[in-house]
Structures are given as C-alpha cells and as structure tokens.
Amino acid sequence: MSIATGFIEARRPPAAPPRPWTGARIAGHVLMALWIVSGFFLVWYLAEAYFSPFFEKYADKYVSGFIVTLQIVGVSLLIGALLSVPVALARNSRLALFRWPAYAYVYFFRGTPLLAQTFLIYYGAGSFRDALTEVGLWTFFRDAWFCVIFAFSLNTAAYQAEILRGAISNVPKGQWEGAKALGLPRHVILFKVIIPQALMVALRPYGNEIILMIKGSAIASIVTVFDLMGETRRAYSRSYDFQAYIWAAVFYLFLVETLRRVWDKFEARLTRHLAR
Amino acid sequence: MTEALTLLSFGDAGWGDEIAQGVVVTVTLAIATLPFGLILGFLIALAKMSGERSLETAASIFTTLFRGLPELLTLFLVYFGVQIGVQELAKLLGLDITIEINSFVAGMIALSMVFSSYASEAFLSAFRGISSGQYEGGYALGLNRNQTMRLIILPQLIRLALPALGNLWLILLKETSLVSVVGLADIIRQTGVAARVTKEPFLFFSIACGIYLVLAIISSAGLVRIERWSKRGETAR
Numbered sequence: 001m002s003i004a005t006g007f008i009e010a011r012r013p014p015a016a017p018p019r020p021w022t023g024a025r026i027a028g029h030v031l032m033a034l035w036i037v038s039g040f041f042l043v044w045y046l047a048e049a050y051f052s053p054f055f056e057k058y059a060d061k062y063v064s065g066f067i068v069t070l071q072i073v074g075v076s077l078l079i080g081a082l083l084s085v086p087v088a089l090a091r092n093s094r095l096a097l098f099r100w101p102a103y104a105y106v107y108f109f110r111g112t113p114l115l116a117q118t119f120l121i122y123y124g125a126g127s128f129r130d131a132l133t134e135v136g137l138w139t140f141f142r143d144a145w146f147c148v149i150f151a152f153s154l155n156t157a158a159y160q161a162e163i164l165r166g167a168i169s170n171v172p173k174g175q176w177e178g179a180k181a182l183g184l185p186r187h188v189i190l191f192k193v194i195i196p197q198a199l200m201v202a203l204r205p206y207g208n209e210i211i212l213m214i215k216g217s218a219i220a221s222i223v224t225v226f227d228l229m230g231e232t233r234r235a236y237s238r239s240y241d242f243q244a245y246i247w248a249a250v251f252y253l254f255l256v257e258t259l260r261r262v263w264d265k266f267e268a269r270l271t272r273h274l275a276r
Numbered sequence: 277m278t279e280a281l282t283l284l285s286f287g288d289a290g291w292g293d294e295i296a297q298g299v300v301v302t303v304t305l306a307i308a309t310l311p312f313g314l315i316l317g318f319l320i321a322l323a324k325m326s327g328e329r330s331l332e333t334a335a336s337i338f339t340t341l342f343r344g345l346p347e348l349l350t351l352f353l354v355y356f357g358v359q360i361g362v363q364e365l366a367k368l369l370g371l372d373i374t375i376e377i378n379s380f381v382a383g384m385i386a387l388s389m390v391f392s393s394y395a396s397e398a399f400l401s402a403f404r405g406i407s408s409g410q411y412e413g414g415y416a417l418g419l420n421r422n423q424t425m426r427l428i429i430l431p432q433l434i435r436l437a438l439p440a441l442g443n444l445w446l447i448l449l450k451e452t453s454l455v456s457v458v459g460l461a462d463i464i465r466q467t468g469v470a471a472r473v474t475k476e477p478f479l480f481f482s483i484a485c486g487i488y489l490v491l492a493i494i495s496s497a498g499l500v501r502i503e504r505w506s507k508r509g510e511t512a513r
Binding site: 027028034111115116117126127216219248 | 327329332343353357453476484
C-alpha cells in the first residue's frame with residue numbers, strides 16, 4: 001500500500017486538435033468572404049457616392065421622404081390600434097350580430113394584398129365622386145396621403161385586432177373568475193385585469209406588426225405619395241443612377257434593425273418578471 | 277347591374293378573359309417561386325444550425341437583409357440591379373446591347389429571396405422541435421447522415437413546419453401583387469388597365485380583392501388537407 005505524498009502538479013489541458021476543414025466550414029468561409037467583400041464594396045461605393053452630385057442633390061429629399069414614411073407608419077399604427085380594440089371585442093362577442101361582421105372585416109383585410117386595398121380606396125373613391133363631394137369628403141379622398149393613411153389604418157387594425165384577440169384568449173380563465181369573485185364589473189375586469197396581461201404577451205407580435213407596417217408603407221409610393229420609397233423612385237427616374245435604391249436600402253435596413261433591437265430590449269425589460 | 281356584368285363578361289366587350297389571364301399569371305408566379313424559396317430556406321436553416329460559426333453568420337446576414345428590406349425595394353433592387361449588372365458585364369465583353377430583364381423572372385428571384393428568409397425561420401423552429409433522440413436512433417440503426425435526414429427527420433420536420441409554411445404561402449400569394457409595379461400582367465395590372473379604360477375603378481379593384489380572397493380560401497382549404505395528410509401517422513387523441 002502506498003500513501004500519496006503530494007499532489008500531481010497542475011498541467012495545462014492538451015491542445016485542442018486542429019478543427020478539420022469540413023465542407024460546412026469551407027462553405028461558411030467562402031460565403032463570409034463574399035459578404036465581407038460585398039460589404040467593403042458597398043461602403044466604398046457609398047463613400048465615393050457621398051461626394052458625388054447625386055448625394056448633394058437628393059440628400060434633403062431622402063430625409064424628407066424618411067420623415068413622411070415615419071409619419072405614415074406612426075399615424076396608421078395609432079389609428080389602427082384604436083380601431084382594433086372594438087374589432088377584437090366584437091370578434092370575441094357572444095352575439096353573432098357583432099361577431100360575423102368583425103370576422104368578415106378581419107378576413108377581408110388579411111386575405112387581400114395591401115396594394116389592392118390601397119388601389120381600391122385611392123382609385124375606387126373616384127367612382128363615388130359626386131356622392132363624396134355632396135357630403136364634403138371628396139377633398140379627403142382626393143389626397144393620396146389621406147387615402148394611404150385610411151387604407152393602412154384599416155389594414156393594420158385588422159392585424160392588430162387578431163393579435164389582441166389571440167392575446168386576450170391566452171389569459172388564463174382563472175383571471176376572469178378571480179376578478180368576478182371580487183365583484184368587479186365586466187369592463188373593469190377587461191381593462192384593468194385582462195388587457196394589461198394580454199398586452200404583455202402581445203408585445204412580440206406588435207413589434208412584428210410595426211416592422212411589417214414600415215415595410216408595407218413602401219406601397220404608398222405607388223399612389224404618388226413621396227415617402228422614402230417615393231423619393232427614391234423619383235430620384236432614380238431623374239438620374240438613372242442605381243445608388244438611389246442602395247441609399248433607400250440603407251435607410252430602411254437602419255430603421256428596421258434599430259426598431260427590432262430597441263423593441264427586443266423593451267420587451268426584455270417589461271417581461272423581466274416572467275423570465276425563468 | 278347588367279352593365280357591370282357586360283364589363284366582366286368574356287370576349288371583346290368584357291374584361292373577363294384579360295382578368296382570367298392575370299389570375300393565371302399570379303398563380304403561376306406564386307407556384308414557380310415556391311420550390312426555390314422552400315429549398316433555399318431549408319438550406320439556410322441547415323446552415324444556421326450547422327454549428328460552424330462562419331456559416332451561421334453568413335446565413336443570418338442573408339435573412340436579416342431580406343427580412344429588413346421592404347419587398348417592393350427588394351423587387352426594384354433585383355429588377356434594375358440585374359439589368360445594370362448584365363449590361364456592365366456585356367460592356368466589359370465589348371458588346372453594346374440593351375437588355376430588358378423579364379419582370380416575371382425578377383419577381384421570382386426577389387420573392388424567393390424574401391420567402392426563403394422567412395421559411396428558414398419556420399424550418400429552424402421545426403428543427404428545434406425534433407429531439408436529438410431521433411438522430412441518435414437513426415444512427416443506432418446504422419443509417420448514415422443523409423439517410424437519417426431524409427427518412428427520419430424530414431418527414432417530422434414537414435409536419436412541424438407546415439402551419440408556418442402555410443402562412444408564408446398565403447403571404448407570398450399576396451406579395452405577387454407587387455410585381456405588377458414592374459409591368460407583370462397579373463391580377464392587379466389587368467384590373468388596373470380595365471379600371472382606367474372603363475372608368476369603373478371601384479368595380480374592378482373590388483373584383484381584384486375578391487379574386488385574392490377566393491385564392492386565399494382555396495389555399496386554406498388545400499392547406500387543411502395537406503396538414504391532415506401530414507398527420508396521418510398520428511393517432512387520434
């Protein structure tokens with residue numbers, strides 16, 4: 001029998017064997033190289049373009065287009081959010097009289113392209129010109145900006161109503177029962193107990209809806225609204241310079257990515273009590 | 277009422293046949309885009325879970341790019357970008373030609389890029405739903421990697437990814453309308469021409485919306501059947 005008299009001296013672990021060059025690794029490196037090269041090319045191209053007459057001439061237009069895009073998205077989302085509450089409630093209603101029209105509304109606006117809806121409202125309003133002039137709404141429907149806001153609001157209201165409805169039905173039944181046991185009236189239960197919890201669950205789909213709206217708002221350019229995309233198309237049609245579209249891509253990517261990151265942080269912060 | 281019916285009839289007096297051609301173009305574009313989008317999306321999902329960092333980064337750059345850009349802008353980038361690219365190439369080769377890229381092909385490329393970046397997410401979350409025991413079981417039976425993927429993982433993957441892919445199909449069907457902007461004679465363009473000529477925009481754009489709704493309803497019914505087919509191996513619980 002032997003007695004250990006000392007510890008074995010600590011040694012470094014053996015060096016990791018070299019990672020083999022598998023097919024996946026080669027493909028990954030090739031693709032990354034491709035992205036890096038095109039990234040550098042893009043930066044070089046834009047840096048060169050930055051000092052070109054194009055940038056000088058159209059920079060202000062891009063900024064104003066960017067602001068118009070933000071306005072369209074912001075206003076439509078806000079109106080849509082207000083509209084979505086009654087639609088979602090009607091959709092959950094026990095009365096078929098409320099349930100069916102709400103269902104038809106949501107189905108129509110989710111089942112048809114936003115482009116078709118915008119055309120239907122912007123060009124379709126022309127069919128009712130006389131009637132609209134009589135009630136004084138023609139000035140509203142003659143303006144592309146208002147038509148776009150109108151179409152986008154109705155569209156996003158349908159999507160937001162579905163988000164809200166899904167979130168409300170996700171709240172456990174015990175919350176309703178508990179609130180009822182406390183003797184709270186129905187509207188208080190809904191607005192003070194159920195909806196706050198539902199909104200928590202709905203944060204992620206709401207974030208996605210905002211991003212969809214930003215991307216969808218490019219459609220406004222087709223009916224002559226000069227948002228970011230509209231300014232881009234105008235710049236391209238005047239200069240025939242492809243950098244017009246590259247700048248737009250940079251703007252949109254910047255907007256969407258920033259929003260996505262900020263929203264992720266925001267969501268993580270608000271739901272930190274739910275994290276496990 | 278009869279006036280509207282005359283406008284929608286087939287033949288010289290009506291626009292029915294033109295609109296029907298538009299429907300064919302829209303459906304063809306969506307169906308032609310689907311396989312490319314699915315295959316590319318599947319490959320991207322594989323890349324994202326390959327465990328190789330460079331490949332994962334390359335794949336996520338692709339998806340970030342095409343999920344962040346508006347579809348309309350992607351379409352313009354492809355439509356004008358490819359045109360200019362081909363022209364520059366021709367100039368380098370000493371050829372002096374102007375090339376017009378087909379709007380159908382441009383739409384197909386742009387839409388399959390967008391579709392694949394969303395589809396990769398669907399595939400990825402489906403992959404996460406398959407336990408590693410399934411792979412291990414496959415290897416224990418002596419199947420190699422390709423066989424395990426094809427015979428064991430893929431059938432389960434399809435079942436798990438189908439609901440999300442069905443949604444993406446409905447979105448794709450709606451997004452084809454954007455290609456009308458670069459001149460493809462789809463539903464929107466044909467009804468738009470009819471609206472301009474007849475000065476009945478509301479009628480014709482309602483018809484366009486109605487057609488898209490019908491296409492969505494048919495697709496939903498088809499998707500329900502496919503989903504039922506994919507679940508035929510499950511016992512009723």
